[in-house]
Amino acid sequence: MTSTRIQTPASPVPPRDLPAGPRRRCSNNLGRSTSGRDAGKRCCPKRDLPRPHRRRRLATGSGGGLRGLGKPKTDLVLETLLQLRSEISDLNHKIDNNLLQQSSPSPSQQQHRLYLQSDLAQTPPGPPPFQSPSYISCQSVPRDSPELDVSIPPSHHSATEKFLSWEIFDGAPRLRSRFVSTFLLESQRPAIHPMASDTTTESVGISAEDWHRLSQGYQQNVNFFYPVMSKQRLSELYPTLCSSSLDGCLASLVVALGDACLYVEQRYKNDNNRAEDGNLSIWTLANSVDGLAAFRHALGLIHMALTDMSVTALLCLLSTALYFTYMQRPLQVNVFLNACAQKCLVMMQYSTSNMSTQEYETVKRIFWSCFIMESDILIELERVPQSGCAEMESQVTLPAKFETHDSSETSDLSTLYFLACISIRRLLNRIHKLLYAKQSAVPDMNLIKELDTQIEEWREVLPPYLRFELADISKPAQNSYQGFLRQRYLAARSVIFRPVFTFVVTMNLRGSRPPGFDDAVKSAGLCIEAVMLHMNNLRGFTHTVVIDTWICSLSMAGVVLVLYIAFHTPPLRQILEEKYGVERVHECVTELQNKLDGFMRSAPEISPSVRQCVDMIGEVRAILWGDVE
Numbered sequence: 001m002t003s004t005r006i007q008t009p010a011s012p013v014p015p016r017d018l019p020a021g022p023r024r025r026c027s028n029n030l031g032r033s034t035s036g037r038d039a040g041k042r043c044c045p046k047r048d049l050p051r052p053h054r055r056r057r058l059a060t061g062s063g064g065g066l067r068g069l070g071k072p073k074t075d076l077v078l079e080t081l082l083q084l085r086s087e088i089s090d091l092n093h094k095i096d097n098n099l100l101q102q103s104s105p106s107p108s109q110q111q112h113r114l115y116l117q118s119d120l121a122q123t124p125p126g127p128p129p130f131q132s133p134s135y136i137s138c139q140s141v142p143r144d145s146p147e148l149d150v151s152i153p154p155s156h157h158s159a160t161e162k163f164l165s166w167e168i169f170d171g172a173p174r175l176r177s178r179f180v181s182t183f184l185l186e187s188q189r190p191a192i193h194p195m196a197s198d199t200t201t202e203s204v205g206i207s208a209e210d211w212h213r214l215s216q217g218y219q220q221n222v223n224f225f226y227p228v229m230s231k232q233r234l235s236e237l238y239p240t241l242c243s244s245s246l247d248g249c250l251a252s253l254v255v256a257l258g259d260a261c262l263y264v265e266q267r268y269k270n271d272n273n274r275a276e277d278g279n280l281s282i283w284t285l286a287n288s289v290d291g292l293a294a295f296r297h298a299l300g301l302i303h304m305a306l307t308d309m310s311v312t313a314l315l316c317l318l319s320t321a322l323y324f325t326y327m328q329r330p331l332q333v334n335v336f337l338n339a340c341a342q343k344c345l346v347m348m349q350y351s352t353s354n355m356s357t358q359e360y361e362t363v364k365r366i367f368w369s370c371f372i373m374e375s376d377i378l379i380e381l382e383r384v385p386q387s388g389c390a391e392m393e394s395q396v397t398l399p400a401k402f403e404t405h406d407s408s409e410t411s412d413l414s415t416l417y418f419l420a421c422i423s424i425r426r427l428l429n430r431i432h433k434l435l436y437a438k439q440s441a442v443p444d445m446n447l448i449k450e451l452d453t454q455i456e457e458w459r460e461v462l463p464p465y466l467r468f469e470l471a472d473i474s475k476p477a478q479n480s481y482q483g484f485l486r487q488r489y490l491a492a493r494s495v496i497f498r499p500v501f502t503f504v505v506t507m508n509l510r511g512s513r514p515p516g517f518d519d520a521v522k523s524a525g526l527c528i529e530a531v532m533l534h535m536n537n538l539r540g541f542t543h544t545v546v547i548d549t550w551i552c553s554l555s556m557a558g559v560v561l562v563l564y565i566a567f568h569t570p571p572l573r574q575i576l577e578e579k580y581g582v583e584r585v586h587e588c589v590t591e592l593q594n595k596l597d598g599f600m601r602s603a604p605e606i607s608p609s610v611r612q613c614v615d616m617i618g619e620v621r622a623i624l625w626g627d628v629e
Contacts, residue, residue, distance in 0.1 A: 158182070158380045159498075159558035160616075167509055168568055175619055178612075182381055182554070185608040186331045194300030195293060206255065211238045214258035219405060221261035222322060224481075225421075225543050226369040227404040227414040229315060230358055246312045249301035252294045253319035259291025260326045261542055264602055268540035292604050295323050306339060309347065311359045314340055314366045321373065328550045328600070328607035330377050334384055337377075341370040341387035348396065361402050367392075368399065368418070372425045373547075379432065380554040390429065398422065416463050417481050424488045427451075427458060431495050441506070443499035448523070451496050459489055473533060480541040487544070490534035491555060494562075497527035501562070501572075508569050525575045528566055531559045532580060535592050540599065549599040550610055556596060557613040560589055560620050567624060586625050593617040 163169070164176050206214070215234060223229055237254060240247035298320065305316035317340035324332040344367045352360060371389040378384060399418055405411045431451055435444075459467065468477060468486045477483030500523040507517060535556065538544070544552060563585060566572035576585055593614060600610045621627040 157382045158554065160380075160554060160561060160613075161382075163558065163561040163565065166505070166565070168505065168565055171568075172564075172623055175616065175623075178619065179616070180612065182609045182612075183331070185612060186329065189329065189608065192296065192299065192327075195296040206241070208238065211241070211255070214255050214262070217258035217262040217265075218254045221265075221542050221546065222257045223404055224410075224414045224417065225547060226318070226322070226365070226372075227399075227402065227411070227418055228318065228362055228365040228369060229404065230362065231403055231405060231411075232358075233315075233362075244301060246301070246304050246308060246310070246316060249298045249305065249316050250312060250319065252298040252301075253316065253323065256291040256295035256298065256323050257319060257326070257546075259294070260323070260546055263291070264540070264542050264545045267598075267602055268542075268545070309343065309351070311347075311355075311362050314344055314347070314363060317343065318366050318369055322547065325373070325548075325550065326546045326603055327605060328603050328610050330381055330550050330609075333373065334377055334381070337370050337374050338385070338387045340366065341374065341389050344370060345388060345392060358402075361400060364396060365399050365402070365418070367396055368422050372421055375425050375429055376548070376551045379428075380551060393426070413465060417466060417485075420462060420466055420485055421488070423458060424485065424492065427454060428488070428492050428495070431492060435496070435499055440499075441503075443503050443520075445500075445523070448496055448500065452493070455489065455492050455496065474536070477537075477539075480539075480543065483537065483539055484541050484543045487534065487537055490530050490537060494527055494530035494534055494559070497523055497530065498562075500524045501527040501565075504571060505565055505569050508571060521571045521575075524572060525579075527562070528572065528575055529579075531562050532585075532588065535559055535588055538592065538595055540595070545599050545602050549596075549603065550607060552599070553596050553607075553610040553613040556592060557616050560592070560617045563589065564620050564624065586621070589617060589621055590627070593621070 160179075164179055169175060215238075219229075219231070219234060223234070234254070237247060237251040241251040241255070242248065298316070302316060302320055305313040305320075317336050321333045321336035321340060324336065344363055347355075347363055348367065355363065367389065370387065371393055374387055374389055378386065399415050399422075401412070402415060403411050404414055434447060434451065462468075462485065465479070466482050466485055468482050468489075473486065473490075477486055500520050504517070504520050504524040507514060507520075538552070538556065563576070566576055576582070580588075596610070596614050596617070600606060600614060618627070
């Protein structure tokens with residue numbers, strides 16, 4: 001479903017009288033001249049040109065500046081432009097109306113299609129030949145195609161903040177007054193200081209046995225979720241652990257991440273729905289390794305990764321961002337992701353000819369890891385500058401075969417899981433782009449149905465080990481990877497049907513019942529069903545607790561606000577009461593708050609924004625059911 005948006009030329013600027021004297025006429029003006037101080041400046045901004053003309057200008061420019069498109073425009077051209085302006089506007093309107101009437105592509109044609117094992121074997125090995133950035137930009141997919149554009153809209157706002165601005169929360173002033181900007185809360189957290197050099201060896205030096213245990217914890221968890229490090233590279237790191245080199249930095253980060261994963265596994269070993277009693281200090285004493293100390297040691301060396309242009313530097317930057325996700329520090333995650341993504345983009349455009357096949361595959365996988373993690377942050381932390389991954393992702397090939405684990409079967413399974421995470425993240429971005437980039441009072445049901453079809457096709461093409469059936473969606477997942485993908489699926493469905501939910505709430509507040517309102521209520525019920533299932537399917541999977549606690553907490557706060565809104569909207573309250581029952585919803589929300597509190601306490605420190613989400617859920621319980629903490 002691809003549309004080429006035709007750019008409407010700006011209204012031509014009529015000539016204006018200028019004082020007598022020498023004039024310099026702009027080669028691409030529309031009847032304007034400049035003189036004096038303004039001579040040599042562009043008379044028509046770049047944005048006033050249609051997109052193909054912009055590219056032509058860049059392609060034909062040489063020397064000290066951009067060359068124009070040709071000789072000065074005549075009056076005939078001006079008249080033609082004015083006529084085309086109206087015709088193009090009408091044509092754009094027709095394109096928008098007919099966009100979704102095109103036939104839906106088959107699953108094999110979907111952009112989010114997964115590569116199965118046979119496809120992995122056919123992926124050409126090694127990096128592509130070097131191409132200059134100007135050549136690559138000329139070959140890029142048009143970013144104004146709504147089907148292919150997976151960047152988060154700059155105007156995007158978090159669901160929680162949007163909900164709290166609704167009229168329906170006028171009766172809950174405490175919810176609004178106690179809410180503080182996520183950025184403000186996170187920006188006031190104290191810095192983490194690197195470890196002093198004289199204590200490094202004593203705190204980070206570990207035995208070969210401990211290294212094996214911790215590196216296995218890293219490989220089986222973090223390197224399964226984001227399979228970026230080959231097993232050969234991992235095996236080379238232990239001798240460098242206490243050194244002041246980039247390899248030593250990377251080895252310390254492996255220790256820190258491995259310790260975090262093993263701790264979370266131990267904490268949720270009996271039931272991934274409930275945390276065991278205990279704290280990090282007890283875990284550290286029992287295992288004789290301080291993961292946070294290893295991370296602080298790595299922070300003392302990370303400056304080398306910022307200045308070095310190597311694959312090891314990329315691994316260090318990404319691993320640092322990953323540990324900050326465990327610490328639930330989104331601003332620090334964003335800083336290191338941006339640094340990693342920018343370096344990654346530069347290396348892919350300039351250094352591919354110097355890379356081995358293994359190095360190039362590592363760089364590609366790091367790029368896709370940055371894309372997933374950055375998109376997660378941008379959904380909840382609006383107005384954060386983007387790294388450029390979303391604009392470049394259409395030009396980067398998907399991961400191929402890569403030996404990240406001891407067995408090829410596990411390596412391939414990890415790659416398939418990674419591909420599934422990439423594809424659902426791309427689809428989630430597309431959903432946000434298509435449904436929320438432009439505000440509309442009436443939801444586009446054709447678009448909503450199309451996106452719902454795409455999310456179902458994504459689920460159906462998952463390999464058997466990762467695929468889940470709708471009939472079993474209320475039952476525990478067969479494995480943690482299937483369970484994590486199921487959470488993403490349910491989150492996507494709730495976002496798809498949220499515009500209809502918003503429409504029903506708005507019409508109810510206005511006391512209006514337009515044609516088709518009853519059908520809209522049924523579709524809004526699908527949003528409620530998705531958020532209930534999403535809430536109930538939340539589990540203490542290692543991927544969720546170590547990587548996704550912050551994003552999950554903010555998302556679940558939005559889920560509870562959806563339930564609050566539904567309870568105050570009679571047609572939606574009826575759905576909740578008939579399908580679930582008030583007490584059942586109460587139990588689910590209470591259990592959700594306890595889960596998130598356990599996730600929050602699994603990190604070395606408490607995140608104020610996660611704490612705010614947990615407290616907000618408690619406040620909703622107090623309003624709806626009179627619960628007192």
